[in-house]
Amino acid sequence: MTDTAIPNTQLADDEQWMRHALQLAERAEAAGEVPVGAVLVKDNQVIAEGWNLPITDNDPTAHAEIRCLQQAGKALQNYRLLDTTLYVTLEPCAMCAGAMVHSRIGRVVFGAFDAKTGAAGSVIDLLQQPQFNHQVQVTAGVLADECASQLSNFFKRRRQEQKSLKQQRQAEAAVIQPDAGKS
Numbered sequence: 469m470t471d472t473a474i475p476n477t478q479l480a481d482d483e484q485w486m487r488h489a490l491q492l493a494e495r496a497e498a499a500g501e502v503p504v505g506a507v508l509v510k511d512n513q514v515i516a517e518g519w520n521l522p523i524t525d526n527d528p529t530a531h532a533e534i535r536c537l538q539q540a541g542k543a544l545q546n547y548r549l550l551d552t553t554l555y556v557t558l559e560p561c562a563m564c565a566g567a568m569v570h571s572r573i574g575r576v577v578f579g580a581f582d583a584k585t586g587a588a589g590s591v592i593d594l595l596q597q598p599q600f601n602h603q604v605q606v607t608a609g610v611l612a613d614e615c616a617s618q619l620s621n622f623f624k625r626r627r628q629e630q631k632s633l634k635q636q637r638q639a640e641a642a643v644i645q646p647d648a649g650k651s
């Protein structure tokens with residue numbers, strides 16, 4: 469962090485907005501979704517918020533960033549979201565990075581890196597493609613540890629829940645049919 473060119477005030481603002489995004493991610497988790505949260509900011513004011521809801525909405529595109537961009541367009545009454553910054557707790561996927569380029573946001577700040585689907589540099593970099601007609605400035609890894617542990621704690625808890633559910637079912641099956649589970 470010390471060798472970064474980001475001024476300290478900028479970093480403090482970035483961390484403050486990332487904490488806001490972390491709180492929005494909790495709403496996704498409360499709905500049984502993978503916790504990812506996003507907030508779009510202009511002139512240090514909230515324009516729109518979003519959190520991950522694809523399972524709830526039966527919508528594969530209902531990622532935190534997409535929902536945030538859609539809400540922002542309505543709020544600003546403009547399909548271009550010029551001079552805005554999007555904060556998101558997880559590195560955007562290819563779909564969301566593409567939508568960010570279309571929306572012409574100025575900058576994206578993300579927390580945790582996503583080695584499997586990250587399209588802001590981890591797997592591919594769609595935000596700074598010189599061949600595209602717009603490039604989005606990227607600040608990576610703000611509150612990365614907090615963002616990553618929110619996700620890993622969620623997956624850990626879910627694995628434990630699935631495991632105890634499985635054990636409970638096996639126990640129930642053994643009561644009904646004593647030989648069950650021995651094969």
Ligand SMILES: [Zn+2]
Pocket residue numbers: 531533560561562563564565
């Ligand atoms: Zn996405």
